[in-house]
Amino acid sequence: MGLSACGGGGDDAGASKTIRVTLANHVWTENIKKALPAFEKQTGLKVEVTQLGEDQLSDQYNVKLNAGSADIDVMMYRPLQEGKLFAKNKYLADLSAQVKSESWDFGDFQAGPVEATTYEGKPVGIPIITEQEVLYYRKDLLDKAGLSGPPKTLDELKAAAAKIKAAEPDVAGFVSRTGKSTAVTQFSSFLYSFGGDFVDGGGKAAVNSEAAKQAYAYYGGLIKDSGPANVSTDMGWPEAMAIFTQGKAAFYTEANSLYKNATDPAKSKISDKVGFAPFPAGPAGSKPYNIPSWALGINDSSENTDNAWKFIEWATSKEQTLAQQKSGVPGARTSVWADPEGTSTFPKDLAEAIAASTKDGVGHDRPLVVQVAEAREIVGQPIVDAITGKDAAASADTANAAFQKFLDDEAK
Amino acid sequence: MATITTKAARGTPTAPGTPGWVRWVDDHRKWLFAAPAMTFVAALLVFPLAWTGYLSLTDAEGSVRAESEFVGLQNYLDVLSDTARFWPAVGRTAAFTGVALLFEVVLGMAIALLLWRPFKAQKWVRVAILLPLVATPVAVGMMWRLIFDPNIGLANQLLGWFGIGPQPWLAGQHTALPTTIFIDVWQWTPMVALILLAGLTSLSDEPQEAARIDGASTWQRFRHVTLPLLAPTLTVAILLRGIDALKTFDILYATKGRGGGSFHEVETLNVYAYGLSFDYNEYGVSSTVLILFFLIIIGAMWALTARRKEAQR
Numbered sequence: 076m077g078l079s080a081c082g083g084g085g086d087d088a089g090a091s092k093t094i095r096v097t098l099a100n101h102v103w104t105e106n107i108k109k110a111l112p113a114f115e116k117q118t119g120l121k122v123e124v125t126q127l128g129e130d131q132l133s134d135q136y137n138v139k140l141n142a143g144s145a146d147i148d149v150m151m152y153r154p155l156q157e158g159k160l161f162a163k164n165k166y167l168a169d170l171s172a173q174v175k176s177e178s179w180d181f182g183d184f185q186a187g188p189v190e191a192t193t194y195e196g197k198p199v200g201i202p203i204i205t206e207q208e209v210l211y212y213r214k215d216l217l218d219k220a221g222l223s224g225p226p227k228t229l230d231e232l233k234a235a236a237a238k239i240k241a242a243e244p245d246v247a248g249f250v251s252r253t254g255k256s257t258a259v260t261q262f263s264s265f266l267y268s269f270g271g272d273f274v275d276g277g278g279k280a281a282v283n284s285e286a287a288k289q290a291y292a293y294y295g296g297l298i299k300d301s302g303p304a305n306v307s308t309d310m311g312w313p314e315a316m317a318i319f320t321q322g323k324a325a326f327y328t329e330a331n332s333l334y335k336n337a338t339d340p341a342k343s344k345i346s347d348k349v350g351f352a353p354f355p356a357g358p359a360g361s362k363p364y365n366i367p368s369w370a371l372g373i374n375d376s377s378e379n380t381d382n383a384w385k386f387i388e389w390a391t392s393k394e395q396t397l398a399q400q401k402s403g404v405p406g407a408r409t410s411v412w413a414d415p416e417g418t419s420t421f422p423k424d425l426a427e428a429i430a431a432s433t434k435d436g437v438g439h440d441r442p443l444v445v446q447v448a449e450a451r452e453i454v455g456q457p458i459v460d461a462i463t464g465k466d467a468a469a470s471a472d473t474a475n476a477a478f479q480k481f482l483d484d485e486a487k
Numbered sequence: 488m489a490t491i492t493t494k495a496a497r498g499t500p501t502a503p504g505t506p507g508w509v510r511w512v513d514d515h516r517k518w519l520f521a522a523p524a525m526t527f528v529a530a531l532l533v534f535p536l537a538w539t540g541y542l543s544l545t546d547a548e549g550s551v552r553a554e555s556e557f558v559g560l561q562n563y564l565d566v567l568s569d570t571a572r573f574w575p576a577v578g579r580t581a582a583f584t585g586v587a588l589l590f591e592v593v594l595g596m597a598i599a600l601l602l603w604r605p606f607k608a609q610k611w612v613r614v615a616i617l618l619p620l621v622a623t624p625v626a627v628g629m630m631w632r633l634i635f636d637p638n639i640g641l642a643n644q645l646l647g648w649f650g651i652g653p654q655p656w657l658a659g660q661h662t663a664l665p666t667t668i669f670i671d672v673w674q675w676t677p678m679v680a681l682i683l684l685a686g687l688t689s690l691s692d693e694p695q696e697a698a699r700i701d702g703a704s705t706w707q708r709f710r711h712v713t714l715p716l717l718a719p720t721l722t723v724a725i726l727l728r729g730i731d732a733l734k735t736f737d738i739l740y741a742t743k744g745r746g747g748g749s750f751h752e753v754e755t756l757n758v759y760a761y762g763l764s765f766d767y768n769e770y771g772v773s774s775t776v777l778i779l780f781f782l783i784i785i786g787a788m789w790a791l792t793a794r795r796k797e798a799q800r
Contacts, residue, residue, distance in 0.1 A: 130745065134765050141551050160768065164550035255749035305637030307658030308749040323638070445549070448766035452746065459749040463660070 093121045094382050096149040099132050099369065102335055103204055103404045104151070107390055110398065114389050120382055133157060140166040140374065147374045148383040154191040154200055154370045159445045161372070162194035168373040170198045173384045179392060180410075187438045188367030188407040200370035201391045202407040203399075204332055207432030208264040208363040208440075209425065210352040211319060211327040211337055213345060216246065225352035229268065229293065232326060232355045236301035239325040248301030250315050250324035251294075253462055255455040256448065257311040258294075260440040261328055262458055263364050266290040268357030273442040273454055273478075280482055282454050283475035286359070288468045293357075295461020308459045320344060328354070331429055332368060335403045338422065351424045353431035365436025367407055405429065442478075444485055453478045536781075543774035551770050562775040572751065572759060573776065577783070579664060579747075580755040584732040587671045591728055592721070594672070595679030600709075602680070603687045620677040628741025631670045632657060657742050663752035670738055675731070679724050686720025687713070722795045726788060733784055736761065756780045 098104040104126055111122050127135060136157070139147055141164075152161060161167050174181040181189075181198075188202035210232070212225050220239050226232040236248030252258040266272065271286035281287060298306060303318055310318075312329060316336050319327040320343035331351070340346040354363035371390065373383045389395065396406040401420045411417040412433075418426045442450040453474055460470035512519060543562055547555035566573050602613060619627070634641045635656035643653040656666045694716065698708045714721075736757045739747060746762050747754030754762070756776060763773035 137765055137768065143552060160549060164553060166550075253749070254744070256746070303638055305653055305655050305658060307637060307655075308660075309658065309744055311744075318638075321639070446767060452766075455749075 091379050092119065092382070093123055094148050094379060094386050095123045095125070095146055096151075096386060097125045097127070097132065097135065097147050098151045100126060100128050101204070101369065101404075102332075102402065103369065103399055106399050106402050106404065107395070110395065114386070118385060118389075120385065122386060129153075136161070136166070140164070140376070143376050145374070145376045145378050148377040148379045149386050150372050150374055151203070151369055152200065152372055154188075154202065154367050155439060155441055155443070156447050158191060158200065158370070159194070159443075160447070162199050163445060165375055166372075167194070167199035168375045168377070168380060170201070170373065170384070173388075174198050174201075176388060179388050183393070183408045183410050185407050185409055187365065187436075188370075190438070191367050192370045192372075200372040201387055202367035202370045203391055203396075204369040205366065205405045205407050206330040206332045206368040206440075207365045207405070207429055207436055208261060208328060208354050209331045209334075209428040209432065210354060211329055211334070212350050212352060213322075213325045213348050214350045215345075215348045216243065216325045217350075219243075225350060226326075226355050227352075229265070229355045229357045233293070233297060233301070236297060236326055240301045243325075245323070247303040247318065247324040249297050249326045250302055250318045251298060251328050252312060252315050253298060253302075253306060253308045253310040253459065255308070255459045256451040257455075258458045259451045259455045260364070261330070262290070262294050262455075263437070263440040264328070264354050264362065265294045265357065267362035267364070267437045268354065268359055269293070270357070270359035272437075273450075274482070278482070280475050280478035282457070282478055283468075283471040288471045290357075291457040291461050291471050292467040295458055295463075295467055298462045299464055302462075306462065308462055320346075330368070331425060331432075332403075332405055334422075334425060349422075351422060351428045353428045361431070361435060363432045363436055364438070364440035365433050366438060366440050444482070446481075446485065450478065450481060453481055539774045539777055542770055543778045545771045547770040547774075548772075549768050555771065558771070562772050563779070566772060566775050566779065572754070575751065576754050576756050576759040579753065580733060580757070580780075580783075583664065583668055583671070583735065583753075583755055584729060586665075587668045587675070587732050588725065588729055590668075590672045591676045591679045591732075592725060594676045595683055595724070596721075598676065598680040599683035599687055602684055616680065617677050619674045620681075622674070624674065624737035625741045627670065627674055628738045631666075631673075632742050635666060660748075660750050660752055663743060663748055667739055667742055667753050670742070671732065671735060674738070675728060679728055682724040682727070683717065683720060686717050686724075690716050718795070718798070722791070726791060729791070730784060730788065733757075733787070756783070 098107070104124075108124060111124075115121060125135075132151070133156075136147075136150065136152070140161070150167075152158065152167075158167075184202060185205070188205055189198070192198060192200035192202050210225060216239055217225065217235070220235070220242055222235055222238075226235050232249070238248070239246060240248035252261050263273075266287060269286040269290040271284050271290055272281055275281040275284070303323060307314070312333060315327065316329065316333065318324050320337055322345045334349075334351065335342075337343050337349045338346050343349070354361050371387045373380055373387070377383055393408060393410060396408045396411050397414065397417055400406045400411050400417050403420065406412075406417075418429075421429070441447055442454060444450045456474050457467050457470040461467035542551070544557060544559060545555040546558045546562075547553070598616060602609065602616075622630075635658075637643060637653060637655050637658045640656070642656060646652070646654065655662050657663050690713070694712050695708060698712045703711070734757055735755065739753050739755060739758050740761075743753045745758075745766060747758045751759075757780070760773050760776045760780065763769045763776060767773075
């Protein structure tokens, strides 16, 4: 109580029955907003939701948390993008005591996602959404082209994309993200499947390994040769997804958590023609990422931590996770994945693709560093260079030198 | 006598026996009345600027609340020798501002001259021309992004009717900056036209009539009568729009996103500084870029007003 008087803007903090929650635009958020009245009735608390796009959300945190603001209690954040930075800056409260709550069962959460939300041995976030990369494809176009099924290898994907592009002048064979930074995560599965990674076992930059060079050339070449005409190098998922759902592309590699955009008739022109397949295998096999894309944390400066935890406990409960998963948001709880009800609403082929990804998946989809945004721009440069027809190998060498320098700086 | 004069000058016939604080208030009236405004300026202008100046001398990164070291002018040396991002951004800022301003002033002048003399439906034309001005820049950016979409956009369809092939517009590495300049010209020409029109309507008719009687042609009247009389207004228009164009952010961010595109095609100084703070959390370097940017703006404006004063002489 005494503290609340000091908190500049947060007059009603401390004693507050209002929990201020900042969330990203996501299906998860829409679901939680619908379920909120029940939580409010049950607890007598009030939840104030601020909802923003990914980038705007980051900006908001950078401004408010930098200033030590107490007017955010619960924050939805990206463990792999901002987790290390936020934890290092002490923006995220230590949740060691809270996660001991027995009925809630922290042990039920998948190990990989929990690792990504742990900093220096302490849990600082609770994973809410997991993601795997899968292949979206158009069943009708494959039939028309005389292909019996979705490609199982990257070579088959390349051939199938070229074939469809040649047969259908208005349709691209393949589409995916093209923006330097935003493409990195979806490119990562290609990189792993060629046998590469951003950093090697010894912690050295590895984006100019033979495997990485091949992966850059493959990804960029696929978009350049079989992608949409006049392809932009600024495409994130909304733009790439729009091309796919407008019926302008046959194949699309993307995070499975976005699949509702393609199968919802209100958003997609091809909702009844979409198929899903596991990520095609490269020389090193099929190695898609399997990561926690979003988590909930508590602002370390919040004066309302008890109620904030009540919200998190409820929002990440088994019941809510099951409800979320049934509406298409893959969660992080083992029990929900084991429950047949947990996958009952996924398209059958998507559930199979996800099962395959969780088995061999790689736990990161971007370099694991503090300044992720900067690192993504560095390792993403060869992607756009390859798309625009420049020498991918030379660009990978340049990027590797820059990335090594970046890693050295960060290690200082 | 002398004391009385001073008191009279201050306008305060303080009767003997008034409490000390009243006298103090009376003596410091000019400071007291100005205090709110001065506090306001100090809090919202001087402090942030000084803080930015301080940050630019440190290696602050990650969080501004984290410990940082004083590094002197190191950031300035680094930034000024950075030919990969900083100098190209300076070039783009100059190109964007210069070209946009040129078009806006020429077109704005033409529109103002057309609207100067009353004609039928003039009111409606004025409203129509001002429409781009009232639209929010982000909405404008989104609208043009759709129009200029290389695959499904209206612009390429339109070109198709004339048998011209599709252009990459915003998506092209070399066409992106000109396209954003076009959008800026579309949005801000009306403002320049409005300022110039206000200037034109306030001009008296006599010099024009005198010139007409002397047999001056339309061009001569414009060149030697209207333009010189309009010069102060023109300077104001160029100053206002120039400063604004230098600082353009919304249109660039809405059309190309962070970093000004994958090749930094439209990364101006403002976009660069934004990326340094919000993407890289390099608050020290970012502050350095902002201070340099601030100096560039002041320099440009000073040069412009100085030229103007010289011309008046």
